[in-house]
Amino acid sequence: MTQTEQEAGRRARPRGRGGFLPVVVLVVLLLFGMPWWVLVTPWPGPVAVAGTVVFAVAAVAFPFLMFLGHGRGRDWAARVGDTMLGVVWVLFAWSVLGVVPRLLFDDRLVAVLVAAVAVVLVAWGVYEAMRVPRVRRMDVVLPKLGAGLDGTTVVVLADTHFGPIDRVRWSTRTAAAVHALKPDIVCHAGDIADGTVEARLAQAAPLGTIEAALARVYVTGNHEYFGEAQGWLDHMASLGWEPLHNRHVVVSRGGASLVLAGIDDATARASGLAGHGAQLEVALAGAPAGAPVLLVAHQPRQVAQAAAAGVDLQVSGHTHGGQIWPFHYLVRVDQPTVQGLTRHGPTQLYTTRGTGFWGPPLRVFAPSEITLLTLRAPDSGH
Template identity: 45%
Template sequence: MFAVVLSALVGLMHFYLWKRLVKDTTRPGRTRRVLTAAFVVLTVLVVATLVLPRVIGPVSAAWFAWPGYIWFGLVIYLFLTLVVLELPRLALRGWVKRKPLEATAATDTAPTVTEPEPPAPTVNRRLFLARSAAVTAGVASASLVGVGMANALGPPDLLRVPVRLRKLDPAFNGFRVAVVSDIHLGPLSGRAHTERIVRMINETSPDLVAIVGDLVDGTVEELGAAAEPLRDLVSREGTFFVTGNHEYFVEDTTAWLRELERLGVQPLRNENTAIRLGGATFNLAGVNDISGETRDDGPNFDRALSGRDPAQATVLLAHQPIQVEEAAKNGVDLQLSGHTHGGQLWPFHYVVELAQPSLAGLSTVDGTQLYVTRGAGFWGPPVRVGAPPDITVLSLQSED
């Protein structure tokens, strides 16, 4: 059903673009036929890019996923730009239609009948308007996608954010937690992507590393080698992981959890552990992603927070920001999340904000602080517009 709905949307978008970029800008003939055939091929390419990696595997799909996803990014912004241009286009078309009538009205008092104005100039003006809109949309979309690709494929921003926790023991002042999410290893992001992230994290000398979901878009057999550099992460207290929704897109989520343990990354599956420094302690907990509910592996806050000392600070790893509502009910001090990508492609920021309590950064929800990273990777088009990737180092501070 997902594939059918997605294919239908892609087809409708391409039909609209064909109408505006091909049919409206060309006369019947060879050029239109060639461009129409090209649009059919590109439509099939995008559908294949969105559906086939889950069938044939991300590695095998890489050769067509690159052009497919780049074109899909262009499709999104061509569609949005042309929709915005609809009103001025319609206004100018109305002006074009009125021009012959005005010319005829000016000669109504003449004794002879004036011949109707030939249609050619009007057709030419319409072609000019259609081609002008097409060029404008093309230049704007290519520019946005070009800048967005540079953002997505370049190194993530390294953010340093101080966070004060009321119940944190002063012994932990300056304790550094490196937060990374949404790495999205898959057909477009492989081992080199992981190596760069690991190198950037290690250069910050963190005390603890938190990977808050959406690490992979494929199986261990397909992407195990791409994830292997995670074994090189260095921190005093270790590296911890919670599942994101994409971990449940593969059939065997448990296989990835075993692989991460082999790489020295500790999954927190609705459980907690004590982080100690001398005689001081804070609680680190993790809950499964909401998507795990489809496999009886969803979040369980009672189990994840059982046995903790409520007098000590609790830091929770939870992939989706919306899970903070339950975290607040359970007295969690700080939740670390990802999932939103910061919107990834403007103006979809506004859609994400309707579904999640925070798009990115530090906020407070019902007394619980929430930090949302924009993620270090991307999903779908290798494009980020208005939402650069990031790795965040939180510096914990006591309020005392």
Template identity: 40%
Template sequence: MIIFGLLLSVLVTLLHLYLWKRLVKDTTSPGRLRRLLTWVLVGLTVLLVATLVLPRVIGPTRSTWFAWPGYVWFALLIYLFLTLAVLELPRLALRGWVRRRPLEATATTGAPAVEDPPAPEEPATPGVSRRVFLARTSAVVAGAVSAGTVGVGMVNALGPPDLLRVPIRLRGLDPAFDGYRIAVVSDIHLGPITGRSHTERIVRMINETSPDLVTIVGDLVDGTVDELGPAAAPLRDLVSRDGTFFVTGNHEYFSGDPAAWLRELERLGVQPLRNENTAIGTAFDLAGVNDLAGRSTDGGPDFDRALSGVSSSRPTILLAHQPVQVSEAAARGVDLQLSGHTHGGQLWPFHYVVGLQQGTLAGLSTVDHTQLYVTRGAGFWGPPVRVGAPPDITVLSLQS
């Protein structure tokens, strides 16, 4: 975590230096305005570092007042950088930097083509050079695109999750259980921005679907029980015929004491599956494995233990936070794995990186005869922004 923090701090600093060059130095003359904008950017840098570091020191509940502006600025920083990077080539081309002698010069003289010296800059508007005019124009475009993208993303992230209903044909399922409903929710991420009202809305939406079973597939919290216990308390109001089950995600281990959260969830009527399984009547066996992050505390996933004693006469459904764990599940003949972790990418274009790392981004797929369903999650981590990846709660309807 120390190495990760250092790398993240270096990255944040470099991004702010790039923004200073493109949004401050290139658009202003030396003087009072440039100094003012420079100090504003320095302040935003400090705010973002504090947002990323301090919640682990002073706790999420006391971090709310600076986490909101800090994480919103984080999202704006990302999209300002991406937009300005896309605009670099046309900006340089319009400045006359991308210019070469005609190829005929090489044919007639035999000399290699070389770059022409840049043409003298002419004012694009009275008193403003072409360079400054293009820098200011690209800054305005980047600002408008970034603000619009983050605004729409905040509406997506902070609004109610999509309610998805997905039929899944499960081999070996007794026809008597056709239509059995499993509510799947993941990545609720209670923390400095999301609290009790977030949990209450999720519980209400799940209960309105009248599920037979509820599964919470990790990353419930970003803090300790003392800090976030009241925010998680509405989970006791979940209603289903066969109960609510939980497996750890990586953030339960980052929060410091996953065992305390498992005890708290049991008190709330949520049953953790810690590398173990239980029979859901005669319908199927439900198993759960710890997250990969548990390896750092000798509590990592143990598939053999989790699947020990499951019946070959009925299907097996596995809860595993990370989709990448499906290879282990498939090797052991699991029929269906339910996962989260990816957030569906949360912020485009990071979808592509997450998809490569996890193998599956969201939705239903098949890996070596094992079906894998990945929910995009009902919350968010970091910026309260989702671009191209709306939150969801899924109700699976099993079919024989």
């Protein structure tokens, strides 16, 4: 896929700009207005004026920074705008929670408490976002899994979002942590980066050092379709990974087989890129009958297709576990689950909270993870 073809696909997308600006204005007014009301209005003249100026300047600058950063690829603007978004979201959430206490206690006391909580949560959130993810371990029983593959370990990565903040060191340490687990299979469930391969080459390079006994597989997420999806598929192939672009591979051990299938992200077709779009029937075509199927699909809501096809296990990312509390309530409106192992008809779904973060370099009450799933046969005794 050439860059010209990708640009043509992006131009083909419907814009819907008519109603976009009022929504942006409303969101910015709410995000900045609520913290201003709780934190600034209780104070006398000079403090109130200074606080109002700060919030007003931030509110005006914020959408322009986000546009420059994510619309025009200016990393410096993305870093500032994303950090501003994280801070104001924490302030907004806790300001909303401070409304009721304002009816019972002194307004200034509530303002101080909200500010103090926000400072602590932002500092903790930055630490949680930038550290190497902890390993989250879970056994998953697959009724059709043969004894030869009992105990097969599957590492799930997703949402690394290599982006405006240079995280080469983080990427290197995360890859080393995965390598130390000595996995049989490693899956990257999409949203590998924000930007082109060229722009994020150094941050993605450590993925090439990860080894797996049976397979390393990768599917696209929605963010690849903001940049160059085909470029990332090709680059992961150059690093030794199997791009599951609506296709499958079969791994075997001890006379047992497992189908590893992958589909494009749910947004792929709307991107306009030729040959892209989630096609589960294509991905499973020719798969050995009777073998269990592990499907890698970026978004949990793609489990509806998986369940209809009788897929045994789907692994997904996308939700980030909400990333910054209480955003998970909004995520739940769009997705059937936010994190963990759930069942949907015949299909089990594991949704990881993600390995990295998008945008704000914060994680609050939604820790990142390197997921280690151990697949179990039904009669394994575990």
